[in-house]
Amino acid sequence: MTGTDSDDSQVFRNRSDFEFKDHKVSLGAVQIKRENEKPHAIKLQIYRRKEQSYDTEVGGAKPKKRQLQPSVCMKVLSYLKDQLQTVCNIYEGSGYKLRVVCDACNPKEHHLVDLEKCLKNDVVPCGTDTSMNTAHIKRYFSKGVVGASSSYPDLSEDEFKQLITEFAQWYDERGLLNRLKVLFKEMLGDFEALNRVTSTFDLLALLTDSGLLSRQKMSVLYDTIQITKQNGFEDMVKNKLPFFQSFKTQTTLSFSPHTINLFNLGKSLSDLDMKTLDGRFNFPVLKKYDDRWSLILDLESRGLLSEDKLESVEKDVLKR
Incomplete structure (x- = not known):
């Protein structure tokens, strides 16, 4: 195989x-x-x-x-x-x-x-x-993975849904949905379905349907918390949900190196960078993106920020 x-x-x-x-x-x-x-x-x-x-x-x-x-x-x-x-x-x-x-x-x-x-x-x-x-x-x-459930608390179906609810509310309240879309685009592979997502609940449902998230498999939640630096969520949920103790650190990161590079690019973009990229790739019909993550999603889906082009965009367009 x-x-x-x-x-x-x-x-x-x-x-x-x-x-x-x-x-x-x-x-x-x-x-x-x-x-x-x-x-x-x-x-x-x-x-x-x-x-x-x-x-x-x-x-x-x-x-x-x-x-x-x-x-x-x-x-x-x-x-x-x-x-x-x-x-x-x-x-x-x-x-x-x-x-x-x-x-x-x-x-x-x-x-x-x-x-x-x-x-x-x-x-x-x-x-x-x-x-x-x-x-x-x-x-x-x-x-x-055999025995993956031993890496996490033994949650019932109802407890898992409570945890997912808290996770979704945390990220939606902080306006982080588009960041999550950038993280999960490559993993899910369906940009049209991702584009229809309007809440973190919707996104988590896609992950569950794809077999990437379940009661026995929550490493993707842990990795998301770490890369988005939302460590306060774990402290909050331990106090709010007594049955939950902690996520266990995994040795295999859920996200590919390219996804991580895209995420880091999104974090580093200034308002001027956004205008530069909008003009470079969309002129004369500028899109005037709502945020940097919408820009990343759009350009990556059009193949303009692929693995073989990302470095040249940063160097030649953003002058880094």
């Missing part, structure tokens, strides 16, 4: 390709060489198609690389597990294991590591003297 941001898929026999949103999923039979055995195996690869965006510097369309959406990866994994379990139920004595390609050793060796071990551990051993960091696996398939 592999994931990549490229659309350069490898061709192998007996392969079936299908589309899921703007992702392509390839599934096919492969042979694994092992001493004294030839196990049946299938190879799953997930790609996200590149997006053609207009490059205002060069003057033409240019493909923009985009990261895989965790919600898509988790849905594909869930579907695969369901289908494999169906097969195992039909054929007595059959079973399956999910493995990922190790990126810590020589790629020619095609060493595989157990997916569940990757999701339960920060590092997994590879060979005798090498270990693979599993942060990138958890980012895309974190819904499958």
Whole structure:
């Protein structure tokens, strides 16, 4: 099982390709060489198609690389597990294991590591003297983490809803919704749905529907509190909701480096910076954005603040 941001898929026999949103999923039979055995195996690869965006510097369309959406990866994994379990139920004595390609050793060796071990551990051993960091696996398939509930208080469904209510009210009262939209845009991947969001409640509902937030999986709340510097929320909610003790620090950050860079850019924009960017990318029909976060959302959704352009915008347009 592999994931990549490229659309350069490898061709192998007996392969079936299908589309899921703007992702392509390839599934096919492969042979694994092992001493004294030839196990049946299938190879799953997930790609996200590149997006053609207009490059205002060069003057033409240019493909923009985009990261895989965790919600898509988790849905594909869930579907695969369901289908494999169906097969195992039909054929007595059959079973399956999910493995990922190790990126810590020589790629020619095609060493595989157990997916569940990757999701339960920060590092997994590879060979005798090498270990693979599993942060990138958890980012895309974190819904499958085994035992994740032990990282958080054992909340009932009603208690979880109370916590979500306090979280939403806290952020809405402080007018932080557009900041949250910037943080969750890449993770959710659906800009149209995000654009319809008018409250933090709506946003949290999208996260829940995408499998990114649940009673057993609240790291995204903790990471949001940390990056937005709203640590007072945790102190408030501990006093208001006796059943809640604390969020536990996670080793895997929910947000990608690009999202964090966009968020930091938003925090640093001055009124003059906003006018400069509005003029640079929207002249002569200026948009006169309500706030810096609306500007970031708009420009990023148009491919003007993509990973490969963000640095040049800061350097050449904002003169930093």
